[in-house]
Amino acid sequence: MSVQELEKEQAPKQGGFGPLAWLRWAWRTLTSMKTALILLFLLALGSVPGSLVPQRGVEPDKVAKLYEQSPALAEWYDRFQLFEVFTSTWFAAVYLLLFTSLIGCIIPRTATYLRELRRKPPAAPKHLSRLPHSASFESGLTVEEAARRLRKLRFRVVTGDGWVSAEKGYLRETGNLFFHVALLGILLAIGAGSLYGYRGNVLVVEGDGFANTVAAYDRFMPGNQVSAESLQPFSFTLSKFKVAYQVAGDKRGQALDYSAHLKVNDTPSAPTRDFELKVNEPLEVDGTQMYLIGNGYAPVFKVTDGKGQVAFEGPVPCLIEQKTTMTSGCVVKVPDAQPSQLGFLLRFLPTSVPLTNGDYASAFPGELNPEVKLLGAFSGDLGVRSGKPQSVYELAEPEVLKKLKPLVMGSAAPKPLAVGQSLELPDGLGKLEFTGVKQWITLQTSYDPGRFPALVAAATAVIAIALSLMIRRRRVFVRTSGGRVDVGGLTRTEGSAAGFAEEFSDIVKALSAGEKDVR
Amino acid sequence: MSAEQLAELSDLFVVAAVLLYVVAMVGFAIELAFGRARPGKAGAAERAEVKQPVTVGAASSGEDAGTVSEAPVAASADAPVPAPPGGAVKAGTVALVLAWLGWAANLGAIVTRGLAVDRWPWGNMYEFVVAICFAAVTAFLGTQLRHNVRFLGGFVMVTAALGLGLAVKVFYTTAGPVVPALNSYWIAIHVTAAIISSGLLTLAGVSGVLYLVRGDGMSRLPSRADLEKVAHRAIVFAFPLWTFAVIAGALWADRAWGRYWGWDPKEVWSFITWVAYAAYLHAKVTAGWRGKAATIVQLVAFGCLLFNLIGVNIFISGLHSYADVP
Numbered sequence: 095m096s097v098q099e100l101e102k103e104q105a106p107k108q109g110g111f112g113p114l115a116w117l118r119w120a121w122r123t124l125t126s127m128k129t130a131l132i133l134l135f136l137l138a139l140g141s142v143p144g145s146l147v148p149q150r151g152v153e154p155d156k157v158a159k160l161y162e163q164s165p166a167l168a169e170w171y172d173r174f175q176l177f178e179v180f181t182s183t184w185f186a187a188v189y190l191l192l193f194t195s196l197i198g199c200i201i202p203r204t205a206t207y208l209r210e211l212r213r214k215p216p217a218a219p220k221h222l223s224r225l226p227h228s229a230s231f232e233s234g235l236t237v238e239e240a241a242r243r244l245r246k247l248r249f250r251v252v253t254g255d256g257w258v259s260a261e262k263g264y265l266r267e268t269g270n271l272f273f274h275v276a277l278l279g280i281l282l283a284i285g286a287g288s289l290y291g292y293r294g295n296v297l298v299v300e301g302d303g304f305a306n307t308v309a310a311y312d313r314f315m316p317g318n319q320v321s322a323e324s325l326q327p328f329s330f331t332l333s334k335f336k337v338a339y340q341v342a343g344d345k346r347g348q349a350l351d352y353s354a355h356l357k358v359n360d361t362p363s364a365p366t367r368d369f370e371l372k373v374n375e376p377l378e379v380d381g382t383q384m385y386l387i388g389n390g391y392a393p394v395f396k397v398t399d400g401k402g403q404v405a406f407e408g409p410v411p412c413l414i415e416q417k418t419t420m421t422s423g424c425v426v427k428v429p430d431a432q433p434s435q436l437g438f439l440l441r442f443l444p445t446s447v448p449l450t451n452g453d454y455a456s457a458f459p460g461e462l463n464p465e466v467k468l469l470g471a472f473s474g475d476l477g478v479r480s481g482k483p484q485s486v487y488e489l490a491e492p493e494v495l496k497k498l499k500p501l502v503m504g505s506a507a508p509k510p511l512a513v514g515q516s517l518e519l520p521d522g523l524g525k526l527e528f529t530g531v532k533q534w535i536t537l538q539t540s541y542d543p544g545r546f547p548a549l550v551a552a553a554t555a556v557i558a559i560a561l562s563l564m565i566r567r568r569r570v571f572v573r574t575s576g577g578r579v580d581v582g583g584l585t586r587t588e589g590s591a592a593g594f595a596e597e598f599s600d601i602v603k604a605l606s607a608g609e610k611d612v613r
Numbered sequence: 614m615s616a617e618q619l620a621e622l623s624d625l626f627v628v629a630a631v632l633l634y635v636v637a638m639v640g641f642a643i644e645l646a647f648g649r650a651r652p653g654k655a656g657a658a659e660r661a662e663v664k665q666p667v668t669v670g671a672a673s674s675g676e677d678a679g680t681v682s683e684a685p686v687a688a689s690a691d692a693p694v695p696a697p698p699g700g701a702v703k704a705g706t707v708a709l710v711l712a713w714l715g716w717a718a719n720l721g722a723i724v725t726r727g728l729a730v731d732r733w734p735w736g737n738m739y740e741f742v743v744a745i746c747f748a749a750v751t752a753f754l755g756t757q758l759r760h761n762v763r764f765l766g767g768f769v770m771v772t773a774a775l776g777l778g779l780a781v782k783v784f785y786t787t788a789g790p791v792v793p794a795l796n797s798y799w800i801a802i803h804v805t806a807a808i809i810s811s812g813l814l815t816l817a818g819v820s821g822v823l824y825l826v827r828g829d830g831m832s833r834l835p836s837r838a839d840l841e842k843v844a845h846r847a848i849v850f851a852f853p854l855w856t857f858a859v860i861a862g863a864l865w866a867d868r869a870w871g872r873y874w875g876w877d878p879k880e881v882w883s884f885i886t887w888v889a890y891a892a893y894l895h896a897k898v899t900a901g902w903r904g905k906a907a908t909i910v911q912l913v914a915f916g917c918l919l920f921n922l923i924g925v926n927i928f929i930s931g932l933h934s935y936a937d938v939p
Contacts, residue, residue, distance in 0.1 A: 127899045131892055138888040138917070145881040145929060152876060180876050284874070293871070345789035352793050374797040374869045385871035538871040548873065552860045560853040563894075 125198030144179035218257035218571035222582030269561025279551030287544025305329035388536035399431035420459035465510035472498035619729035620788035626722035633715030640708025641767030647701035736791035742780040748812020764835035799865035806858035813851035818915035882921035889914030
């Protein structure tokens with residue numbers, strides 16, 4: 095093949111270099127194996143920054159951090175699209191060229207293959223003993239019988255005057271072609287998935303519900319062709335979330351199992367069904383999957399303001415500060431409090447234990463002795479109604495925070511609150527009550543119509559590559575003359591001669607076996 | 614036996630395996646050192662070259678009855694290599710027995726660890742590396758059953774011993790449960806395929822390094838053609854398996870993380886490794902790339918594999934950070 099390529103590459107140089115010749119030269123260069131090799135290297139090399147530079151699609155927070163820490167470097171990274179390597183123009187250029195080169199290779203090979211399929215094995219050479227594998231034995235084996243036995247071994251057989259020629263292993267090239275076509279299939283499936291699929295993230299607290307609409311998501315990432323109406327209309331309520339932890343040994347505190355109990359309605363009119371959502375066991379509703387990807391605590395607070403009215407009541411999802419003990423940071427904003435707005439910074443300790451220095455810390459991620467420690471209480475305008483976007487996990491922007499009036503601060507704060515306990519704010523400004531503990535989970539929804547086609551293509555690729563690499567193309571010849579039978583064999587696959595020796599000796603055995611079969 | 618006792622037994626088995634591998638390595642080294650030097654192109658190359666001129670119907674006339682090989686025995690087996698002195702052969706045989714014992718100890722370590730933790734024993738870096746060493750030695754001993762590749766013994770042994778040493782010294786983790794994400798039947802499919810293919814690719818990598826170390830001339834090291842053949846065969850076997858491991862990983866990711874492919878660092882590097890080995894297979898059939906160039910490509914790919922197995926877990930954080938490296 096490579097020799098042919100060389101010839102082809104040299105051919106147009108003899109004629110003038112018209113535009114057509116240039117085109118032909120470009121196409122041949124692109125579809126040559128050497129170019130394919132270089133493109134494969136570029137593809138591998140191009141992927142490397144994708145693992146070293148944080149990717150927007152995977153770790154957006156790290157990208158933001160890099161922009162803060164070294165804006166100049168981040169700028170340069172961005173200029174070369176290094177924050178989205180796998181959707182960048184240059185990466186696309188490499189793989190599109192590679193796939194073009196692939197198509198340019200598959201089409202002629204398929205044509206050759208189809209011709210080969212129809213072609214009969216060549217006539218047997220005269221001197222079989224000169225072949226890499228050969229044997230002779232005395233037998234009355236006829237040409238017809240030899241052909242029959244070889245056919246039984248699934249060889250494609252041609253007979254002539256005193257000789258049989260047989261060939262086998264066509265599946266090798268079949269596998270090779272199917273493998274490369276399957277790779278194209280995977281690429282197309284991924285493309286379809288990113289156009290017509292969507293992903294969404296949402297946080298749900300125990301007792302709350304979720305309905306699959308765009309507005310319900312905290313973050314929604316649709317493909318280009320996704321409309322709000324195309325979302326599957328399922329809904330559920332999270333009735334209970336449970337975590338099992340290792341309680342003893344040096345892996346104490348490691349999570350063993352997460353399970354979320356859901357009450358699911360597949361469509362608004364469908365009956366409610368129970369579902370236990372676990373890691374590795376997503377909820378599936380008509381092609382849309384919902385996955386359990388995170389969890390945390392949401393202590394329940396009740397805030398009574400200076401006028402004696404309940405200004406806030408409900409669970410507050412807290413961000414995990416330390417994974418091993420599930421120590422979490424919570425923010426409670428009470429813009430409805432009178433006479434002035436109230437804000438609280440708290441730390442939630444699932445298993446609170448006193449330290450020798452008088453502070454408190456969590457000793458275990460499970461909820462054995464849940465307490466909340468007040469870090470700070472403030473009054474003043476929280477800026478919630480300023481119209482600027484706000485984070486629920488941050489009390490206020492630093493400049494707003496400076497203007498707030500601290501009521502109780504960290505070190506002066508009293509002992510942590512246990513469930514049912516409350517804290518009176520000074521100057522009769524109100525009361526904070528810790529009434530209970532709930533848990534939150536984060537879920538990811540994904541709908542990817544390319545999923546199943548990708549699976550089919552991938553399975554085809556695995557089977558085809560195995561066929562293409564394991565099967566060898568081999569030929570066996572038999573010549574009979576006056577009671578003597580010569581058998582010769584060769585493989586047309588590089589590096590498989592040794593493996594063929596065994597099969598060849600089996601073939602010879604089958605040919606020389608039992609005279610009773612010889613008629 | 615209690616779980617703790619089983620875990621301790623497993624640790625002892627690992628130490629035993631290291632010792633046996635080291636002694637076996639010495640045996641194999643003696644065999645090589647006192648054996649005869651071989652030319653650069655022995656064995657396979659000669660046979661392959663003979664093949665060419667006869668392939669298309671030989672046109673010489675007359676039946677030559679002189680070269681009739683006897684009965685249904687396959688002709689032209691391995692070309693005869695001059696036999697080394699008896700003592701060296703003996704050392705090699707002893708080494709082979711010790712290697713099998715080391716293999717058994719390695720297997721014992723994996724089985725007892727699995728019983729101690731009551732799950733598939735490849736949930737963290739330590740268990741994973743122990744399993745890959747086992748797979749590499751299995752690949753070598755399995756090949757040895759059918760073809761004589763004793764010349765590779767010493768180098769495979771030293772690799773396995775170093776691998777186990779690294780596992781014990783750096784990655785050691787006490788026996789225990791794994792995080793919920795790893796509690797899936799996919800661990801049996803995905804990680805097992807990754808381990809077996811990594812073992813085979815390690816065998817290929819060892820052959821590749823020897824290929825480069827050894828020149829083209831006479832040397833006590835195995836011939837380049839033989840080394841190339843072993844490497845090629847291991848990769849031909851491992852590549853579909855690696856493809857399968859990556860795809861099984863994608864299927865698991867689809868169950869656990871809500872997407873089958875998300876360019877997580879581990880996914881990126883498995884992809885790079887896959888592309889690099891694909892490049893090797895293409896290089897093997899491209900003029901001007903066979904031999905040394907293909908071997909270099911293979912070693913680059915092996916480097917990617919090693920970085921993926923070890924480097925990614927240590928240097929880069931991602932969804933695959935189960936390594937539990939202390």
